[in-house]
Amino acid sequence: MPKVKVITDPEVIKLMLEDTRRKILALLRNREMTISQLSEILGKTPQTVYHHIEKLKEAGLVEVKRTEMKGNLVEKYYGRTADAFYINLYLGDEELRYFARSRLKTKLDIFKALGYEFNDEELLNVMDRLLKKEHEFKTEISKEIEANEDKLKDFSNEDIIHAIEWLAMAKMGRDEESIELLKKLGELLKK
Structure with missing residues (x-):
């Protein structure tokens, strides 16, 4: 399997x-x-x-x-x-995009409960764009992992999932748009 x-x-x-x-x-x-x-x-x-x-x-x-x-x-x-299973909610389907965005709105409620103040729509847009980039990279990496199953059979699923996350972060660290979005997130989401 x-x-x-x-x-x-x-x-x-x-x-x-x-x-x-x-x-x-x-x-x-x-x-x-x-x-x-x-x-x-x-x-x-x-x-x-x-x-x-x-x-x-x-x-x-x-x-x-x-x-x-x-x-x-x-x-x-x-x-x-x-x-x-790795799913990407940012594939252009409007219903999935709405679902992904509604899940992000819940995070805004958590931030507010912790005392953060921000412009909802501005923060939501930055988070949405950042998550879209992350999903693009994770999809790419997951396909690479799928193609190299035989080399990874000795590793646990949990370790592979963590490796996907780290590789995605590395790609985001090399991507100018992701870096700018992270900076903007840092500016918007602070006490």
Whole structure:
């Protein structure tokens, strides 16, 4: 199973962001599970869980890993198709852009609760542009990691994800626009 899978299709990203599917993917990160196991943990009917599993299968995010006979029944165990999925919310799809921006607005509320004062729209625009640059770099790096899976098999998923973050920071440190945006962020977000 690949360590990292880059998801670039906006429709697949939207499918992943649905609450129940997001929870299913999180549960399957740790182990393979059956519909009935997922149903019990999620508090959803097996039919509902099956529907979401099928959507995730169609999108190439989940697959049947093994089957076991339980009496006359065949139980399917589902698992993820990659240890980690990297999604980019800045792919030009308006719905995803709105979602990314609304997540940033929550951060502004946190900053205000901590006593920071700023122009909401100005700070939001800087953060939005900075995050877009970061996502561009992380997508590029994740694709490189995907292409070099065999060289990384001895490293943990967590270490690989941290490496992606560090490599993205290094790229941002060499990118003039990113540097200017970081300076602007520093000017806007201070007490």
